[in-house]
Every structure is written in structure tokens, then in C-alpha cells.
Amino acid sequence: MKTLIAALRGPLRLSARPLCAGAVALLAAGPALAHATLEEGEAPVGAYAKVVVNIPHGCDGQATHTVRVELPEGFYAAKPMPKPGWELTTETGPYAAPYDNHGHEMTEGVRAITWTEGDLPDAWFDQFTFRGRVGPKLSAGDRLDFVTVQTCADGQVAWDGSDEGHPAPALTLTAAQGDGHGHHHAAADEVELGDLTIRDAFALATPPNAPVAGGFLTLVNEGAADDRLIAARSDVAGRVEIHEMAMEGDVMKMRELPDGLPIPAGETVELKPGGYHIMFMDLKGPLVEGETAAVTLVFETAGEVEVQLPIKARGAAGGHGHGQDHGMLRNGEGGKADHASAAEAGRPVMTAALLDRARDAARVN
Known part of the structure; x- marks a missing residue:
């Protein structure tokens, strides 16, 4: 497992490879056309959630070969879904505070998921899936941002909320569905x-x-x-x-x-x-x-x-x-x-x- 690395900065990070002016313009203009989003934008506090990240395009003419999603504080016990044709890796690190996972204390877990070695042409759309649990101490109305970075041959586009053109895919939390102990409360899936x-x-x-x-x-x-x-x-x-x-x-x-x-x-x-x-x-x-x-x-x-x-x-x-x-x-x-x-x-x-x-x-x- 890799160790957790810091969140990427800025809406656009270019690789060390030199870019021509035209390529920079294409990369900068691309994200305005469509944003990375979540298929389901809400989840109850304390519940398990299946998170599906929609990647709507490549890098304006360039295919995306890597997608990385950072998991926010408040989302724990995450497990990614393998994707045919892509290599899957996870990065682990400590939680800001421990979680009680069915009687077992969790102090660390998956903090980022990366799918690599893929090929998502600019004209195509694809989805990247994982699941985990929303922290029980969060409140309805809170928002969890899943910073997502897609990498192409000559650069990266970061959906991190650093400006209006690059919003991070997010879950808005709703009221908890019950504490799971009463006879009439709903059970987790x-x-x-x-x-x-x-x-x-x-x-x-x-x-x-x-x-x-x-x-x-x-x-x-x-x-x-x-x-x-x-x-x-x-x-x-x-x-x-x-x-x-x-x-x-x-x-x-x-x-x-x-x-x-x-x-x-x-x-x-x-x-x-x-x-x-x-x-x-x-x-x-x-x-x-x-x-x-x-x-x-x-x-x-x-x-x-x-x-x-x-x-x-x-x-x-x-x-x-x-x-x-x-x-x-x-x-x-x-x-x-x-x-x-x-x-x-x-x-x-x-x-x-x-x-x-x-x-x-x-x-x-």
C-alpha cells in the first residue's frame, strides 16, 4: 500500500513534459464543458454509501489513462470496485479520529483510490465505483467532497473545488435513518x-x-x-x-x-x-x-x-x-x-x- 499523499493543488496540474500552447489551451478549456460528478449526490449520516464517480470526457482530445479519488474525513471503511482494463491501487493513512466499525476501532484506512493503465477517449464517458460508510458524528446538510484527478498524456485536470469551473464531486448528507438498535429502525444494506x-x-x-x-x-x-x-x-x-x-x-x-x-x-x-x-x-x-x-x-x-x-x-x-x-x-x-x-x-x-x-x-x- 502507498502512504497517503497531500491533496493536489489547483484546478490544473501539468506534468513535467513540455506542452505546446495549443495543448495548454485545450486542457484549460476542457473542464468547462462538463464536470466530474457523483451518480448519487446524497447519503444518510451513519449509512453505507455506494459512490459512483462520473468522468464525462478526457482532456479535450486526449484520452484519460488515470483517475484518482481522494476520500474525505468522515468517510471510512472504503472498498473500491475493480474495473476491467484498469489497474487498481489504494493509498492508506490515519483517520483524524477513530471510528467504531461494529465493535472494532478503526484508526486508519483507505484514503485514496487510483485506477491506472486505462484508456478513456475524450469523446467517451465512464464511471469509477467504491463504497464506504459515512461517519455517524456528521450532521444532515454537511458535504463530503471527493477530490478527483484525471490524468492524460500531457497533463492533469483536478476536480477539487478550487474554483467554480472545477467543483469536486460531492455527497450532501441527509438525516440518519435510525440507530440500528430499536426493533422498528431501518437496517443498513x-x-x-x-x-x-x-x-x-x-x-x-x-x-x-x-x-x-x-x-x-x-x-x-x-x-x-x-x-x-x-x-x-x-x-x-x-x-x-x-x-x-x-x-x-x-x-x-x-x-x-x-x-x-x-x-x-x-x-x-x-x-x-x-x-x-x-x-x-x-x-x-x-x-x-x-x-x-x-x-x-x-x-x-x-x-x-x-x-x-x-x-x-x-x-x-x-x-x-x-x-x-x-x-x-x-x-x-x-x-x-x-x-x-x-x-x-x-x-x-x-x-x-x-x-x-x-x-x-x-x-x-
């Missing part, structure tokens, strides 16, 4: 924990007195080492287990994963209806559509993080009342689901036909 990203989380609503419910999400491991989801817990249930549900021929077998769920390096693992899932056992009350349920996920390497699961209607996202499917598998002793022990014993738990009948019954009821 993504949660980061080290090299892991948790996204697309949700749970399925349950009828009154249902003993179990299913939770689902996507785990992305962007690191170089494997990790493993080894446990989970939640205040909405007596216990939480990590389960697998899979068809073997025409027989559906379901079981707890006692060793947890592997999250291989560089891969994405989906927990979804009909496959891997989080099982809320001994529910303390019904899960109500439109509310959220908090669950703490425990990873072997990355540690712990709390995730908010928006509660969707039964049957949403192909779930077909997943919790109710589990609830149909009971042994009559205290209402305890016995599908795990049955699967581990190798006995058929439920055929596909019986499972469909159970789902239909749950929808009718």
Missing part, C-alpha cells in the same frame, strides 16, 4: 466485519405461537484467508442454530451444522430458503412483518457483529413459510423440532410432496 461483508439479510414472519423461524443473508469474504460462521444468538429466540436444508433425491433432509458454515476466501456464501439458513429456535414471540430482528453472528476469525434482519411476509423470496416447514417436523415431546437428529441418523425427514402439503397448509392457516 450492508454490514462489514474485517474482510467479511454481510448483506441482503432478512427473516420471515411467523404466525402466533410458532416455535421457530428462518433467517437469511449473504456472506462475502473479500480476504485472502478462509473464515467460518460458528455460532449465532438473538434476543428473539431461546437459541439460534446454523442449519442446512437440501434435497437428496426426492427427500428433504435438514440438519444443524455443528462445525459451522465455511466462508472460503474470495467467495460468496448465500443463506437462503431451501439451503443454508439461520434457525431461530424457541421463539419468544412472533416475528411481525415490517419489523426487524437483531442477530449476533460469531465468526471463527473475524469475531462478532450484530446484524438487523428486516422481517418479510411468509412466502417472500421463495421462503414459503420456512419456519413453518420446520415446525411441521415435531416429535410431540415439548414441541421440539427433531429434523436435525433425523437427518443425522440418515432417516428421511420429509418428502418433497409432504413438504409442499405442509407449505400449502401454512399458507391457508
Whole structure:
């Protein structure tokens, strides 16, 4: 990683190569035609934001081969998106103040992102993308400027706000969407924990007195080492287990994963209806559509993080009342689901036909 360097000065920086008067005039005139901007100009305080920088042209006749974006104070935990045909590098440096990133103190991180070795002709348009989080101590109405510099064969154009003709691409902050702890607050789209990203989380609503419910999400491991989801817990249930549900021929077998769920390096693992899932056992009350349920996920390497699961209607996202499917598998002793022990014993738990009948019954009821 490179170390953080100072912000570029002035709207136009020329390289050490000599320029003819005509080339200087072209470079100076070019930015007035169109500005570098962000595709989305607003983001809530404390939320994750996907930032897309629009580069509208080259250097008036010259192709852009490098784009560099400096990340302002107040924007942290940034990760860039690779771009085909371009080399990607990042520059790290300290933050002015530490951030609490899901229980882990962050004192430094990515402060600048550079895409190089590309070719954006003057007549073309392109976008450069990264994501990160807006600091929770900022206020609605604050503005975050992302100083952007595009480099061509004979010079640079800096969109840094140094004059009206060179405004920096900027995010205007809006009011926070909630603190993420209350039962009715909106959940963030993504949660980061080290090299892991948790996204697309949700749970399925349950009828009154249902003993179990299913939770689902996507785990992305962007690191170089494997990790493993080894446990989970939640205040909405007596216990939480990590389960697998899979068809073997025409027989559906379901079981707890006692060793947890592997999250291989560089891969994405989906927990979804009909496959891997989080099982809320001994529910303390019904899960109500439109509310959220908090669950703490425990990873072997990355540690712990709390995730908010928006509660969707039964049957949403192909779930077909997943919790109710589990609830149909009971042994009559205290209402305890016995599908795990049955699967581990190798006995058929439920055929596909019986499972469909159970789902239909749950929808009718």
C-alpha cells in the first residue's frame, strides 16, 4: 500500500513534459464543458454509501489513462470496485479520529483510490465505483467532497473545488435513518466485519405461537484467508442454530451444522430458503412483518457483529413459510423440532410432496 499523499493543488496540474500552447489551451478549456460528478449526490449520516464517480470526457482530445479519488474525513471503511482494463491501487493513512466499525476501532484506512493503465477517449464517458460508510458524528446538510484527478498524456485536470469551473464531486448528507438498535429502525444494506461483508439479510414472519423461524443473508469474504460462521444468538429466540436444508433425491433432509458454515476466501456464501439458513429456535414471540430482528453472528476469525434482519411476509423470496416447514417436523415431546437428529441418523425427514402439503397448509392457516 502507498502512504497517503497531500491533496493536489489547483484546478490544473501539468506534468513535467513540455506542452505546446495549443495543448495548454485545450486542457484549460476542457473542464468547462462538463464536470466530474457523483451518480448519487446524497447519503444518510451513519449509512453505507455506494459512490459512483462520473468522468464525462478526457482532456479535450486526449484520452484519460488515470483517475484518482481522494476520500474525505468522515468517510471510512472504503472498498473500491475493480474495473476491467484498469489497474487498481489504494493509498492508506490515519483517520483524524477513530471510528467504531461494529465493535472494532478503526484508526486508519483507505484514503485514496487510483485506477491506472486505462484508456478513456475524450469523446467517451465512464464511471469509477467504491463504497464506504459515512461517519455517524456528521450532521444532515454537511458535504463530503471527493477530490478527483484525471490524468492524460500531457497533463492533469483536478476536480477539487478550487474554483467554480472545477467543483469536486460531492455527497450532501441527509438525516440518519435510525440507530440500528430499536426493533422498528431501518437496517443498513450492508454490514462489514474485517474482510467479511454481510448483506441482503432478512427473516420471515411467523404466525402466533410458532416455535421457530428462518433467517437469511449473504456472506462475502473479500480476504485472502478462509473464515467460518460458528455460532449465532438473538434476543428473539431461546437459541439460534446454523442449519442446512437440501434435497437428496426426492427427500428433504435438514440438519444443524455443528462445525459451522465455511466462508472460503474470495467467495460468496448465500443463506437462503431451501439451503443454508439461520434457525431461530424457541421463539419468544412472533416475528411481525415490517419489523426487524437483531442477530449476533460469531465468526471463527473475524469475531462478532450484530446484524438487523428486516422481517418479510411468509412466502417472500421463495421462503414459503420456512419456519413453518420446520415446525411441521415435531416429535410431540415439548414441541421440539427433531429434523436435525433425523437427518443425522440418515432417516428421511420429509418428502418433497409432504413438504409442499405442509407449505400449502401454512399458507391457508
